[in-house]
Amino acid sequence: MTKSRTEKVLIIGSGLGGLSTAIILAKLGFNVTVLEKNRKPGGLLRSYTRDGIECEVGVHYLGSLGKGQVLRKFFDYLGVTDAVPVSRMGRDGVIDRYLFNAPSGHPIYFDFPEGLVAYKKNLIKAFPKEHATIETIISSIQKTSSQLHALDLLYATDNDFSLLDQSQPYGDVLDELKCSPELRSVLGVPSSWVGVPLADCPVYYHNMALASYVSSSWRLQQSGAAFVDVLVARLKELGGNVVTGSEISKVNVESRVVKGVELKSGKYVLASTVIAAIHPQVLLQMLPDRAVKPSYRNRVTKLKNTHSVFSVQASIDANSHPEIPHNLFKVETDKKGNIADLIYYQIRKTEKKNMNLLSILTSGKDELWSRWKESQTASRGPGYRDAKKRYAMKLVSGAEELFGSFKDLKLLDTYTPLTIRDWVGSPEGSAYGVLRSSSQTLATAILNRTAVKGLYLSGQNVLAPGVIGTIMGSFSTVKLIIGPDEFKKSICLQE
Ligand SMILES: Cc1cc2nc3c(=O)[nH]c(=O)nc-3n(C[C@H](O)[C@H](O)[C@H](O)COP(=O)(O)OP(=O)(O)OC[C@H]3O[C@@H](n4cnc5c(N)ncnc54)[C@H](O)[C@@H]3O)c2cc1C
Structure with missing residues (x-):
């Protein structure tokens, strides 16, 4: 059902998930307000200053900002590309250097470069006896990479979650390929970027994380706080608003329909659409007892989270x-x-x-x-x-x-994990939110759809963590709100 764009949308949380969802909706003409518990917006994205030096929390590098690549398409749509200066990594052939302890005691290293061709070359050089295995691995990453940049996850017509069919644990795939422990350890690093151990990381998530950084990697030239300022300014330019120091304590629901939110200060704000850009377990605690079915409560309560x-x-x-x-x-x-x-x-x-x-x-x-x-x-x-x-x-x-x-x-x-927990409210200070493991594939599917009419989730818990995963989750939540046909008509990201 298409929503009326004059109605008020409240977003809980001003992390990347909340701000990007807000910008997309404001661009579509919705009246959006973001409510943030902290004194400053940005959540994990926000850097902080010590002795005049900016210290980062949740952005050390970004993947896929090259022309035609997925994050560039997102930034272009949000209208922030020129305002977020970045520098390209890997010009000397290295984006990441992995150091391993060898039995000899001397560390051995593997360089993760830009481009799949260079990555394959480095793998074959390091593991010449596993040429055939590497060919198989690379062609699977190539496929995911094309799907990622083509935004199949948002626009696939047959089945939105067709990509998630590749949910077999990557560890099992490597067992079948009889991959050596050394090659396995090199391939295991990308899944750690999304907080999932390789043994239980769905093939798709592993490949998506790897593809997003191998396509191109970038460092912010300014701080995370400056990035947040750009997003907030863009939202305001589009008529939206961010209100800080506004902790939500309850989401009001009557007969499974959302009515608005209650602030810790005791203030009520009415709204027919509320988007919680926070962890689903935190949202659950804000809902009245009977707001959702016991099965939904049970599913969300039992979700395992990534480490801190x-x-x-x-x-x-x-x-x-x-x-x-x-x-x-x-x-x-x-x-x-x-x-x-x-x-x-x-x-x-x-x-x-x-x-x-x-x-x-x-x-942690x-x-x-x-x-x-x-x-x-x-x-x-x-x-x-x-x-x-x-x-x-x-x-x-x-x-x-x-x-x-x-x-x-x-x-x-x-x-520490306690700092993260208290700053953004993630359970136990979980860094990347819900654990996107193969064992939790079903439990974590369609997390942005709650059992309450008008209430949605966005942020890193919806599809995947990281800057790309979080913004992709925002688009996916907007698609749910306005409907797939309207989404396709109004939001064109694919050219
Ligand atoms: C240490 C670390 C390093 C990382 N490095 C990278 C990296 O290099 N590259 C990359 O792509 N990704 C990285 N990530 C991941 C990325 O930062 C996150 O996936 C992304 O920022 C999550 O955004 P979010 O909006 O979902 O969550 P959050 O940033 O957690 O935002 C949630 C917001 O909701 C607010 N909130 C919570 N409860 C309430 C309430 N009751 N009322 C009002 N507001 C509330 C919080 O204060 C917070 O501002 C890193 C993450 C961590 C932890």
């Missing part, structure tokens, strides 16, 4: 440690080649001429922070701060083994 992250931000002397134009991943694997642990490093220029920023990201290690789970940031005390510092310095020492001793290192900040 721990991150270190430190300033270092720029002369002894210049910017590295690619990312580094230190990979630990088990005997089968499955990834047991992963540490991500970036060294980038900062606003300060003589200082560069070392960023380290790794899995929830057990280290569980003692402080019940307390809020301000009351976690010195024990929490010491624990963060100890773990951060351990990670810095590990980084020094790779990059040499850092001169003038100053720890600027660390964030």
Whole structure:
């Protein structure tokens, strides 16, 4: 059913999901307001400043911004391409460098380059005996890549979820191909970008993540906060609005029809369309008991989420440690080649001429922070701060083994799963939201459709995490709201 465009649409959450959904709807003429609990908009996309240096949270690099590629099509439609300056990675042949511990003790590395042809060449060079396996793997990625850039997921006529048919676990596919543990560990890195272990990562998600970065990879030239400002300004230009400091505590529903929202302040806002650009389990807690069927409640409650992250931000002397134009991943694997642990490093220029920023990201290690789970940031005390510092310095020492001793290192900040949880409200600080595993394929399908009329979900939980996955989810939610025929007529992304 086509919605009247004069009616009010409320969006809960001003992360990339909320803002991109808002811009698309505002472009279509809807009256859109985004309500954000934090004082500043942007959610994970928003960087923060320490000692005058911008520290990123949820955008370290972007995939597929080349002409004709999927994210470029999205940015062009949103009208933000020129306002978000980016620089292309991989000009020296490396976007990501993976470092593995070899039995000899000397780390061995694999370079992830731009372009599938170069990627295949690097794989064959590293694993010459597995030429045939690599051919099979590359042709499957090639297929997904074409589907991704052609936006089949949004425009496929036969069955919107035909791509998700490739839901077999990638680990099983590699078992069938008798892939060596070493090749398996190289192929396992892309699925970690969407927070899913390779063994249970659907073929489609693995290939989509890989294709999105191998097609072309880019770094923001400005901060994540500047990116958020561009999105907010664009929304305002289109007549929409963002209201910060507005935490939603309830979504009002009568007879399974949405009526509006209630703010923590006690204020009510009426609306016949509400889009929750937040985690579905968080939305569920905002709904009255009988608003949805027990089966829906059960399905959403049981969803497993991706792990959280721990991150270190430190300033270092720029002369002894210049910017590295690619990312580094230190990979630990088990005997089968499955990834047991992963540490991500970036060294980038900062606003300060003589200082560069070392960023380290790794899995959240929830057990280290569980003692402080019940307390809020301000009351976690010195024990929490010491624990963060100890773990951060351990990670810095590990980084020094790779990059040499850092001169003038100053720890600027660390964030834990609790920080992420409290900043954006994701369950247990989950970084990439709902786990898109093969075992959860059915439970995670069509998550943007709730059991309440007029109530939808958007954001990274709808289709896939990451900048591409989140914006794709926004388009998919708009399609659900205005209907597929109207979507095709009004939104042309494919040329
Ligand atoms: C550490 C990290 C690194 C990443 N790196 C990359 C990368 O390099 N490249 C890439 O493409 N992707 C990356 N991602 C993923 C990407 O950042 C996310 O997929 C994307 O930003 C998610 O956007 P979202 O809008 O779905 O969620 P969020 O950003 O979590 O937004 C949700 C918003 O809702 C608000 N909210 C929650 N509850 C309420 C409430 N009750 N009332 C009002 N507002 C509420 C929150 O405050 C928040 O602003 C990374 C993610 C993480 C965590």
